Amino acid sequence: MTTNPPDIADVLRPLRTATHALHEALDSRLPIARDDASLADYAGHLRALRPWLQAVRDALAASGVPGLERIARRTDRRLAALALDLDDLGASNTIEQEDSSDTTPRLADxxxxxxxxxxxxxxxLEGSQLGGMAMHKRLGARLAPHPLRYFQPVDAPGGLAAQWKEFVAQLGAALADPSAIDAARRGAVAGFRSLMPRFGLQGL
Known part of the structure; x- marks a missing residue:
């Protein structure tokens, strides 16, 4: 007896619904999303993002799940691309501001x-790669010759769309019951809520 793979829309719907308002609020207020975004905005975006990205990477690595550990290793390469971009911009030594409301240390627990x-x-995290690809398409030519490495796909030999499809298939297999779906909703919401203070967005 064969089991049909889960429908992508059915897998994603609970997470998209839970995070829609947070996603919209974040995307609409990011300086890098403005029409006049500059390389300084890009550097600020990377500096704000780096602690969160590291914390999420550490949480995935701590999960003990092979599929998530692979994403953590891929995130190491994203962090390396981010660091190279900051080096190019002369901003690699800037210390990210700590936030007393930061929840990222609890993500691994x-x-x-x-x-x-x-x-x-x-x-x-994986969805942010799709957003990064859109950002690169929009900003790449205008901010050239900077390569905007962080916004480029990492380790996607079949293309980012194929990588996303593979991730969603794994996600669907992992969320096989209502309690798992509920926990994943909490994780997705925590992902956004721990990121937003990095960009000065509180109480959303």
């Missing part, structure tokens, strides 16, 4: 307790 929570974090 939650991921260890419930791997489905970590899958929700991975949903936010």
């Amino acid at each position: 939650e991921a260890v307790r419930d791997p489905a929570f970590a899958w929700g974090l991975a949903y936010v």
